[in-house]
Amino acid sequence: MHDPNCLFCKIIAGQIPSKKVYEDEEIFAFHDIHPWAPVHFLMVPKLHIPSMAQVTPEHAGLLGRMLALAPRLALEQGCNPYPEGGYRLVVNTGLEGGQEIHHLHMHVIGGPRPWLKG
Template identity: 80%
Template sequence: MSHPDNCIFCKIAAGTIPSRKVYEDEELFAFHDINPWAPVHFLMIPKAHIPSMAQVGPEHEALLGRMMVLAPRLALEQGCNPYPEGGYRILTNTGAEGGQEVHHLHFHVIGGPRPWLKG
């Protein structure tokens, strides 16, 4: 896997920058957001460096599918209340106009009782 030297999320996934880990396997890493917007707020990233959704192709279908299937399980494990009364948000920003700050594909999983700081 190619990892740019300056990518903070690559460093977090590699363990060179500490994080509060939620989940890890061969392809994926999830960790708590350092500035949470809600009672539950963690990020899910592929370990492979993919800059954003704009660079996703057919070769990433299985990876993205795994992320979408894993997100609900982790959301509940982290304290989100079950559907339909509870719930969570899955959010990804793409590019500068989309609000992306770290150029490594990541999904925010955000939930818990409202009100939230943002969103």
């Protein structure tokens, strides 16, 4: 499913340029346009899911693949290895949860501190 009015669907389709980090048949990752840290990219499913609130058991495999891929991409993008290094995974859900784009996405944020922002 694709939403023609969704910013992230347009990025996935190549209608809006992005700095791609990774792509496969189900997942697209790209650098955040307003990074909070030295490493800050987004991982999005190609399937248009508005938020975590719409996730169902049928999405478990997709979300598991996203979580399993995040450590590799974080290291490739410059995060230092665990345990001294690391990164943060953030999924904002709904307006009160800070979600701005209504297409499920996971922020991968890391790199040397001080980049603390909340």
